[in-house]
Amino acid sequence: xxxxxxxxxxxxxxxEAMPYLIECLASVEAQTIDPTRVEVIAVxxxxxxxxxxxxxxxxxxxxxxxxxxxxENSGGPSGPRNVGLGKATGRYVFFLDxxxxxxPEALERMVAMADRAGTDVVLGKVxxxxxxAPKSMWGKTVERTDVFSSNIKFTLSAQKLFRRAxxxxxxxxxxxSLFTGEDALFTMEAYLRADGVSVVADHTCYxxxxxxxxxxxxxxxxxxxxxxxARALMDLIAELVPAGGRRDQLMVRPFLVTLLPQFxxxxxxDSEEIRRHKFELAKPLMDTYWTEGVAHRLKVHExxxxxxxxxxxxxxxxxxxxxxxxxxxxxxxxERKGRRVYLAYPHFRDRAxxxxxxxxxxxxxxxxxxxxxxxxxxxxxxxxxxxKARRVLTSREVxxxx
Numbered sequence: 222x223x224x225x226x227x228x229x230x231x232x233x234x235x236x237e238a239m240p241y242l243i244e245c246l247a248s249v250e251a252q253t254i255d256p257t258r259v260e261v262i263a264v265x266x267x268x269x270x271x272x273x274x275x276x277x278x279x280x281x282x283x284x285x286x287x288x289x290x291x292x293e294n295s296g297g298p299s300g301p302r303n304v305g306l307g308k309a310t311g312r313y314v315f316f317l318d319x320x321x322x323x324x325p326e327a328l329e330r331m332v333a334m335a336d337r338a339g340t341d342v343v344l345g346k347v348x349x350x351x352x353x354a355p356k357s358m359w360g361k362t363v364e365r366t367d368v369f370s371s372n373i374k375f376t377l378s379a380q381k382l383f384r385r386a387x388x389x390x391x392x393x394x395x396x397x398s399l400f401t402g403e404d405a406l407f408t409m410e411a412y413l414r415a416d417g418v419s420v421v422a423d424h425t426c427y428x429x430x431x432x433x434x435x436x437x438x439x440x441x442x443x444x445x446x447x448x449x450x451a452r453a454l455m456d457l458i459a460e461l462v463p464a465g466g467r468r469d470q471l472m473v474r475p476f477l478v479t480l481l482p483q484f485x486x487x488x489x490x491d492s493e494e495i496r497r498h499k500f501e502l503a504k505p506l507m508d509t510y511w512t513e514g515v516a517h518r519l520k521v522h523e524x525x526x527x528x529x530x531x532x533x534x535x536x537x538x539x540x541x542x543x544x545x546x547x548x549x550x551x552x553x554x555x556e557r558k559g560r561r562v563y564l565a566y567p568h569f570r571d572r573a574x575x576x577x578x579x580x581x582x583x584x585x586x587x588x589x590x591x592x593x594x595x596x597x598x599x600x601x602x603x604x605x606x607x608x609k610a611r612r613v614l615t616s617r618e619v620x621x622x623x
Contacts, residue, residue, distance in 0.1 A: 225257065226310060226311065226312060227257075227258055227259055227260040227286070227310060227311040227312075228254070228258040228259065228311060228312055228313060228328075228332050229254075229258065229259055229260075229311045229312070229313045229314065229315055229328055229331075229332055229382070230259075230260050230261075230262055230305075230308075230309035230310060230311035230313070230314045230315070230385070231249060231259060231260070231261045231262070231314075231315050231317050231328070232262050232263075232264075232302060232305035232306060232309060232314055232315070232316050232317065233245070233261065233262070233263040233264070233305070233317050233318075233319050234264050234266060234298050234300075234301030234302050234305065234316075234318070234319065235263060235264065235265050235266065235268060235272050235273075235276065235301070235319035236265075236266040236267065236268050236272070236294065236301075236319070237268050237269070237270050237272060238268065238270075238272045238319035238320055239268075239270045239271050239272055239275065241319060241320035241321075241430060241432065242272055242275055242276070242319050242320070243275070244322050244430075245317065245318075245319050245320065245321060245322050246275075246276075246279045246283075247322070248322035248323040248324075248325075248428075249261060249283075249285075249317070249323060250279075250283060250284065251325050252323065252325065252326075252327065252328050252329065253325055253326050253328075253329045254328045254329040254332065256283075256284035256285035257285070258332075259285040259286075259311075259328060260285060260286045260287070260288070260309075260310065260311055261280075261283065261285060261286070261287040261288070262287075262288045262290070262305040262308050262309060263276045263279075263280075263287065263288070263289050263290070263305075264289075264290045264291075264292065264301035264302075264304050264305050265289065265290070265291045265292070266292060266294050266295055266300065266301045267292065267293050267294030267295070272319070273289070273291045276289045277289050288308060290304060290305075290308070292304065295397070296400070297397065297399075297400050297403070298318075298395070298403065298404070299394075299395035299396060299397040299399065299403045300395075300397055302316055302379065302395050303394045303395055303397065306388065306394065309385060311385060312384065312385060312386075313331075313332060313335060313382050313383060313384055313385060314382075314383050314385050314388070315328065315331070315380070315381070315382050315383075316379040316380055316381070316404075317380065318380065320430050320432055321380070321427065321428055321429055321430050322427075322428045322430065323426065323427060323428070324345070324346075324424060324425040324426045324427065324428065326424055326426075327345055327424070327426035327427065328382075330345065330421050330424055330426065331343040331345050331382040331421055331426060332382065334364070334419045334421055335382060335384065335419060337364070338364040338365050338417060338419045339416070339417065340364075340365055340384075340415065340416065340417035340418055340419040341383065341384040341387040341411070341414075341415035341416050341417060341418070342381055342382065342383055342384070342387075342408075342411050342412060342415045342417075342418045342419070343381065343382040343418070343419045343420075343421060344358065344373060344376065344381055344418065344419070344420045344421065345380075345381075345382070345421045345424070345425075345426020345427055346359045346421060346422050346423070346424060346425050346426055346427070347359075347376070347378075347380070347425075347426070347427045347428075347429055348425045348427070348428055348429065349428075349429045349431070350428050350429065350430045350431060351430065351431035351433075352429060352430070352431030354429045355375055355376040357372040357375055358371060358372040358373050358375065358376055358420060358422075359420070359422040360422065361420075361422055361423075362420060362421055362422045362423050363419060363420040363422070364419055365417045365418070365419060366417070366418055366419070366420065367412070367415075367417065367418055368409070368412040368413060368418070368471065369467055369470060369471075371418075371420070373412060373418060373420070374409070374412070374470075374471055374473075374474045375474065375478070376408075377404060377405035377408040377409055377474070378404050378405075378408065378429075379395075379404035379407060379408060380427050380429075381408060381411075383411055384415075387411065387414060387415060387416075388411070391410070391414055393407065393410060393411065393414075394407075395407050396453065399446075399449060399450060399453060400446050400449075401446045401447065401449075401450050402446075402447070402449070402450025402451070402453065402454065402479065403450075405450065405454055405475075405479075406450075406453050406454055406457055409454060409457060409458065409471075409474075410457055410461070413458075413461045413462065414461075444483055444495070444499065445498075445502065447479055447480075447482075447483060448480075448483070448499075448502040448503070448506070450475075450479055451475045451476075451479040451480045451506060452505075452506060454474070454475040454479065455472060455475050455506060455509070455510045458471045458472060458475075459509075459510065465514075466514055468514075469512055469514030469515045469518065470514075470518065472510055472512075472515045473515060473518045473519065476510075476511070476515055476519075476527060477519065477523060480503065480506065480527070481523055481526060481527060483499050483503070484499070484503075484526050484527070484530055484538060484542065485542065485545075485546075486542065486546045488538070488539070488542055489539060489542055489543065489546065496535060497535070500530065500533060500535055503530050503531075504533065507527070507530055507531035508531075511527065511531045516528065516580075517584055518584075520583075520584075520587050521551070521564040521566060521580070521581055521582070521583055521587065522541070522544075522545050522551070522564075522566055524580055525541055525566050525576070525580050525581065526538065526541055526542065526545075528576065528580045529541065529576075534574075537567075537568055537574055537576070540567040540568065541566055541567050541568070544566060544567050545566075551564040551565050551566045552564070552565040553565070553583075553591045555591065555593050555594065558595065559593045559594055559595040560594075560595050561582060562582070562583040562587075562588040562591050562594050563578060563581045563582055563583070564581055564583055564587075565581065566581060569581050585597075
């Protein structure tokens with residue numbers, strides 16, 4: 222008797238997951254995909270609240286094959302996911318957190334999409350329950366895209382459908398030395414190595430549940446772990462993407478999502494020792510990866526804060542953070558007949574501070590909000606100057622030939 226390979230292995234790492242695990246497993250059981258096409262690999266990571274026992278009960282009654290593994294606590298989500306991945310036999314794998322749940326047609330739609338489009342990663346629409354969820358990538362269903370042509374770099378959680386052959390081919394596993402951001406590293410590598418990524422935006426595939434006890438992993442971890450996470454992701458991007466515009470485009474993500482919050486409102490309540498330590502931790506990252514290409518992809522207040530970190534100016538940063546925290550609108554100064562918009566955040570044109578005007582110059586997408594801005598004006602001026610120069614040169618060549 223031959224055993225048919227399942228289409229998808231659902232990997233659930235669970236630690237102290239009750240009572241959220243009940244709805245999580247109910248959502249697996251309610252999937253519209255044929256149960257024979259699914260296997261569930263659940264790893265109890267040393268729970269003491271009945272999580273392991275409930276998984277075993279589920280395994281006995283579930284309509285699909287369920288493997289339960291119970292182990293000593295590993296200290297993070299990477300270990301259980303790697304154990305599950307090592308046991309997976311499906312063509313695809315999906316990582317489901319034990320406190321979240323699936324939409325009813327999630328597996329059926331994502332597997333169908335991957336098979337139809339031939340892509341290696343499928344993102345299913347995510348909705349937050351008592352917590353926020355990423356939104357910018359769910360505008361429409363897309364059969365084939367990549368990390369450079371979409372906003373998928375802003376959803377790097379592991380709750381995606383991955384072609385297992387891709388993971389095996391590159392020996393991909395979660396980095397167990399990281400205690401936050403390990404899923405971002407894994408998912409970004411998958412995006413970069415994938416033969417195409419699909420987006421299912423017309424059906425909610427995943428419900429991201431906020432725990433009442435506040436124990437969700439993204440809320441835990443000291444600030445030093447955030448710098449570790451940023452460094453790992455920046456190093457990965459640099460390893461897989463040559464220097465230039467495409468690398469800068471991806472570097473926006475760790476700078477904006479992981480590094481910048483360390484210099485947000487919390488910074489104002491940090492001790493001087495922690496402030497100094499944050500600048501020390503940021504310095505090698507800024508020295509290595511902060512470029513003009515990254516800077517000009519950010520809003521002015523984001524760019525200004527990171528510029529001050531890069532220049533090691535802790536004396537100037539608090540004024541900017543206070544201004545941003547107060548949600549004030551910086552005054553706009555239009556110059557060059559509206560072709561340039563400078564936003565006068567703290568220290569603008571303060572000779573003692575010495576911050577270049579270019580740091581305060583709004584890019585078109587930000588400048589458009591201000592009446593009087595003439596988009597494309599600079600380019601038009603340059604084009605006119607080039608055309609005039611060409612006419613002059615042509616006229617001289619004609620006179621010379623005559």
